[in-house]
Amino acid sequence: MTKPDDLLPIGLEDALPARAAAITRAMRQVLDAMDSHGYDRVRPPLVEFEASLAGRMEGVATRRMVRFTDPESLRTLALRSDITVQVGRIAATSLAEAPRPLRLAYAGEVTLLKADQLDPARQRLQMGAELVGSDSVAAAIEAVTVALDALEAAGLTGLSVDFTLPDLVDTLAAEALPLAEERRDAVRRELDMKDAGGLKAAGGEDYLPLLYATGPFDDAIGKLAALDVGGVLASRIAALREVAAAIGDRARLTLDPSERHGFEYQSWFGFTLHATGARGALGRGGTYAIKGSEEAATGFSLYIEPLLEALGQTNAGARDTLFLPLGHDTDVATRLRGEGWRTVAAIGEKDDAFALGCTHVLDGGEPRAL
Numbered sequence: 001m002t003k004p005d006d007l008l009p010i011g012l013e014d015a016l017p018a019r020a021a022a023i024t025r026a027m028r029q030v031l032d033a034m035d036s037h038g039y040d041r042v043r044p045p046l047v048e049f050e051a052s053l054a055g056r057m058e059g060v061a062t063r064r065m066v067r068f069t070d071p072e073s074l075r076t077l078a079l080r081s082d083i084t085v086q087v088g089r090i091a092a093t094s095l096a097e098a099p100r101p102l103r104l105a106y107a108g109e110v111t112l113l114k115a116d117q118l119d120p121a122r123q124r125l126q127m128g129a130e131l132v133g134s135d136s137v138a139a140a141i142e143a144v145t146v147a148l149d150a151l152e153a154a155g156l157t158g159l160s161v162d163f164t165l166p167d168l169v170d171t172l173a174a175e176a177l178p179l180a181e182e183r184r185d186a187v188r189r190e191l192d193m194k195d196a197g198g199l200k201a202a203g204g205e206d207y208l209p210l211l212y213a214t215g216p217f218d219d220a221i222g223k224l225a226a227l228d229v230g231g232v233l234a235s236r237i238a239a240l241r242e243v244a245a246a247i248g249d250r251a252r253l254t255l256d257p258s259e260r261h262g263f264e265y266q267s268w269f270g271f272t273l274h275a276t277g278a279r280g281a282l283g284r285g286g287t288y289a290i291k292g293s294e295e296a297a298t299g300f301s302l303y304i305e306p307l308l309e310a311l312g313q314t315n316a317g318a319r320d321t322l323f324l325p326l327g328h329d330t331d332v333a334t335r336l337r338g339e340g341w342r343t344v345a346a347i348g349e350k351d352d353a354f355a356l357g358c359t360h361v362l363d364g365g366e367p368r369a370l
Contacts, residue, residue, distance in 0.1 A: 011115045011122030021319075023125060023304055026154045026311070027107050030127050030302060033153035037146045039105035039129045044086035046109065050078040056088040056291050066113050079111040083126050084301060088290040091132040091297070100133030119280065121305060128283070130299035135287035137239045139298040140269045141246045143285050147273055147300045148251060151282060156310050158276025160252035163217065163240055164259040166266040166286065168210070171236070176229040177206045191258035210258050217244050220255035236268055243269075273302070278310035323353035323361040323370075332365050341367065 008014070015023055031041060049070075054062045065078040080086060083106050091102055107127040115122045129146055131139050144161060151159055165171075169188050173179035179187060180203075187204035194211055213223040221244075225237050244253050262284045263270040270286030285300025324333050324345040333343055344356050353361050353370060360367040 009122070011112075011120055013121075019308075022308055022311075026304060026307055027125065027127060029154045030150045031105060031107055033150040034105040034129045034146060037103070037129075037142075037149070039103040039146070041105045041107070042087060042090055043106070043108065044080070044083060044090060047077050047079055048086065048089075049073075050076040052089060053078050053080060053082075053085050056085045056092070064112050064114065066111055080108075081110050081112055082301075083108055083110060084128065084130065084299060087128075087130045087132075087299075088297065091130070092290055092293040092295065096293070101139070102132040103129070104132065105129045119305075125304040126301050127304070128285075128299060128301035130297055132290070132295060132297045135267060135269070135289075135296035135298050137242050140239070140243050140287060143298045143300050144243060144247060144271055147271075147283065147285060147302070148247070150302065151273065151275065151307070154307060154311070156275045156282075156307065158252075158310075159250070160254065160274045161247060162254045162256055162259070162272040162274065163243070164255070164263060164270040164272070164286075165233075165236055165240075165257045165268065166260065166263040166270045167268055168233075168257050169207070171232055172207070172229070174232075176232045179204065179206075188258075188260055192260040207258075214256045215254060217253035217255050220257070224255070224257055239269065269298075271300070273300075275306075275310040277312055278306040280306045280309075282306050282310065320360060321356075321358045322367050323356065323358035325362060326351075328362050329365060332362070336362075336367065 035041070050062055050065065050067055053065065062078065065081050067076055067078045069075070070077045087104050087106060091104065095102060105128070107125065110124055110126045112122045129143070131142060148159060169179070169184055169191070173184055183203045186202035187199065187207055190198040190202050190204060191207060191210060196208060196211060199205070199208060199211070209227050213227060214220050221237060221240060224233065228234060228237065240255070247253060259270070259272070262272070262281070263286060265288050266286035267288055270284065272284050273282040275282055283300055283302035287296065287298045289295065290297055319342055322336060322341045322343045324343050326346045326349065328345070333345070337343055344358055358370065360369050
């Protein structure tokens, strides 16, 4: 009988066996792909001091974190909402003397105080990789390449990469298209919303052409180059073309140079990953600086929900499972498990192989299909 207290808070849910198996399998495949590129896994804690989580990256909002007081230190603690911040802390402290570039990978749960309208989940599995010590074009190419390898290792096809330039407004506003500091946030917001009327009202009429420099990469990058006043974007445009050339035809490439959603702390380069069958983004990445140490870094984060949606297997299919009757030969069972069989042993006379989800039964020392 379910009691009111047994219900979970809004935005939280249990992952039952089939789904948990699918999540575990995808996580293992993603982490193995990162490991193959030399990324060592770290496991930061679920809870940290709020000041630390908020102080390592620009744009990290503490109001989105679940916060409470530590009874030991009497300081404010917070459940992490982004593991990238914690990797930055590790790189700047415990691994400050490690050789650069430093390659770190991670996978773990993150929690939000309140979900957004597009994604009701308040707890998510975040996986990712960070290359600490460089935000060069080569680092950007590696980040995108490793992300694509990880998604392909998990079985995804129909991948696409959408590029952006997170610091576009600041770069143009400094000289090419002068814009007062107090107007820049509003211009960024209206560009992100693709609102031409709002952009004019915010004093960003000169930025209107950027709304149309979007779409398939080859066309959009040409439009952006034609808008480049004084060549201030020349190095960024050349870098984007170099990254695109490295990816080639393994993914569909698009460009939205003024996209800012999800790129609160990235610097000159950002990218969003999509796949056929997933309604939302699979992940995001780009270049950034670790606040405090000001060390350059490049990385990406992936999320499990859209990944499973794209795979079309939010529930894993049935697995071959061997039923072991009462009095079975335990040495034979051990051998079969070593060969890859999953076994379920009877513990009572009434145990039913089929009801327990088994596909085979041990008969005469060998598996027999049910």
